[in-house]
Amino acid sequence: MKKTTKALLNFLTQSPTPFHAVNNMSQSLDKAGFKALKEEKDWGKLPKGRYYVCRNGSSLVAFTWSGKPEKLGFRMVGAHTDSPCLKVKPNAISQSQGYARLALEVYGGVLLAPWFDRDLGLAGRVSYADSKGKLHNCLIDFDWPIAFIPSLAIHLDREVNDRRSINKQTDLPAVLCKVGAKAPDFHGLLKAQIKKQHGNKSIARIQGFELSLYDLQPAAVVGLEQEFIASARLDNLLSCHASVEALVASKTADNALVVMTDHEEVGSASTSGAEGPFLQNVLARLCQDESTLQLALRHSILVSADNAHGVHPNFADRHEPAHRPMINAGPVIKINHNQRYATNSETEATFREICYQHKLPVQSVVVRTDMGCGSTIGPITATKLGVATVDIGVPQLGMHSIRELAGVEDQDTLRKSLVGLFKSKPKVY
Numbered sequence: 001m002k003k004t005t006k007a008l009l010n011f012l013t014q015s016p017t018p019f020h021a022v023n024n025m026s027q028s029l030d031k032a033g034f035k036a037l038k039e040e041k042d043w044g045k046l047p048k049g050r051y052y053v054c055r056n057g058s059s060l061v062a063f064t065w066s067g068k069p070e071k072l073g074f075r076m077v078g079a080h081t082d083s084p085c086l087k088v089k090p091n092a093i094s095q096s097q098g099y100a101r102l103a104l105e106v107y108g109g110v111l112l113a114p115w116f117d118r119d120l121g122l123a124g125r126v127s128y129a130d131s132k133g134k135l136h137n138c139l140i141d142f143d144w145p146i147a148f149i150p151s152l153a154i155h156l157d158r159e160v161n162d163r164r165s166i167n168k169q170t171d172l173p174a175v176l177c178k179v180g181a182k183a184p185d186f187h188g189l190l191k192a193q194i195k196k197q198h199g200n201k202s203i204a205r206i207q208g209f210e211l212s213l214y215d216l217q218p219a220a221v222v223g224l225e226q227e228f229i230a231s232a233r234l235d236n237l238l239s240c241h242a243s244v245e246a247l248v249a250s251k252t253a254d255n256a257l258v259v260m261t262d263h264e265e266v267g268s269a270s271t272s273g274a275e276g277p278f279l280q281n282v283l284a285r286l287c288q289d290e291s292t293l294q295l296a297l298r299h300s301i302l303v304s305a306d307n308a309h310g311v312h313p314n315f316a317d318r319h320e321p322a323h324r325p326m327i328n329a330g331p332v333i334k335i336n337h338n339q340r341y342a343t344n345s346e347t348e349a350t351f352r353e354i355c356y357q358h359k360l361p362v363q364s365v366v367v368r369t370d371m372g373c374g375s376t377i378g379p380i381t382a383t384k385l386g387v388a389t390v391d392i393g394v395p396q397l398g399m400h401s402i403r404e405l406a407g408v409e410d411q412d413t414l415r416k417s418l419v420g421l422f423k424s425k426p427k428v429y
Contacts (some may be wrong), residue, residue: 011241012233017124018058018082020094029248032050039055045194046357059259060259061237064422069296076303080262081262088213093183094175098178099175099177104177122213124139124140130201139198141197221408222405238394238396239307243305280384283385302385304381305393308393320365327406328409332364378391
């Protein structure tokens with residue numbers, strides 16, 4: 001197994017939520033010598049170096065800073081940290097027929113059927129007050145089978161294989177345990193888990209949480225020739241990992257930057273999403289005045305890296321006949337003239353030339369004309385900043401399932417193409 005593949009598998013398995021993903025990326029950047037910045041502090045005029053800053057614990061911007069942005073611009077890569085999942089509602093536990101159940105809200109465009117009959121863990125961020133009323137945040141992970149969503153037996157639904165409709169409200173509550181007269185105290189469970197993971201902290205009150213169920217099956221290399229990666233959250237943690245790895249490897253790159261934002265799966269409209277001002281705030285602080293920022297953006301390019309639909313061997317007719325991306329045949333340039341993707345001919349040419357110069361394969365995709373097209377952070381960021389943008393991503397199968405499939409070679413090719421981007425020279429568009 002390649003070292004890069006093993007690192008990706010570990011990252012995927014250890015990042016069940018965006019909070020954990022950003023925490024793990026931050027640790028990698030720390031080890032690589034990047035300096036952490038705080039948004040609430042004055043950065044002043046930063047000396048040359050490598051830095052990163054987080055927002056909300058779920059989004060991150062990291063960059064190498066060489067100065068002179070009005071001449072050098074920025075080579076940027078954007079990806080998102082969130083994935084479709086099932087999130088816990090505030091009043092978390094209900095009782096039914098002697099079972100304690102976890103109340104769940106569907107987050108994003110979840111492919112629901114694969115969530116049934118899985119060993120499910122629970123992870124995320126908890127906010128609590130100590131005995132003095134001071135608020136704290138911490139990450140927790142119930143990394144054992146704490147919950148299960150059982151299917152209805154075929155004997156009780158003989159038509160389930162012909163037509164199945166899943167009611168998000170009534171069919172998805174997850175079974176936690178058998179109960180007597182009283183259901184488990186959910187806040188008590190959270191307190192116990194915090195103390196288990198973080199020591200004997202003073203926890204007076206749980207005041208909030210953002211928790212998600214997740215599949216406990218670890219990421220793995222699969223296939224007869226071990227050519228595939230199977231994992232939860234490949235969309236889009238694979239792109240996040242490749243982006244950060246490429247930035248770390250690009251030690252001599254001028255003004256290379258990665259932006260990893262939350263909430264893409266629900267539209268990106270948040271303080272820590274691509275629709276919010278996070279990236280713009282960081283760039284403004286680096287450029288220090290509006291004129292310099294606008295000049296810098298004219299010398300900049302953004303690669304929006306988000307996985308693409310590989311051609312499905314069982315449903316090839318769902319793909320545009322002449323645009324069917326193959327797994328392990330290189331990253332895919334996404335094109336949509338209705339602006340669901342931000343690629344234009346200039347930015348497409350830029351990315352193709354980078355791949356050509358580094359002898360890397362590259363593909364392109366458009367959706368069938370009679371089908372709708374998804375979108376990414378690309379058009380959102382391009383619209384907000386006016387920065388030249390190209391949408392790309394590695395092909396995968398099973399997008400938005402609890403377990404997805406991508407190619408071993410593609411994740412390494414993506415990383416190499418992004419290293420090529422970071423080391424490329426500025427170009428005015």
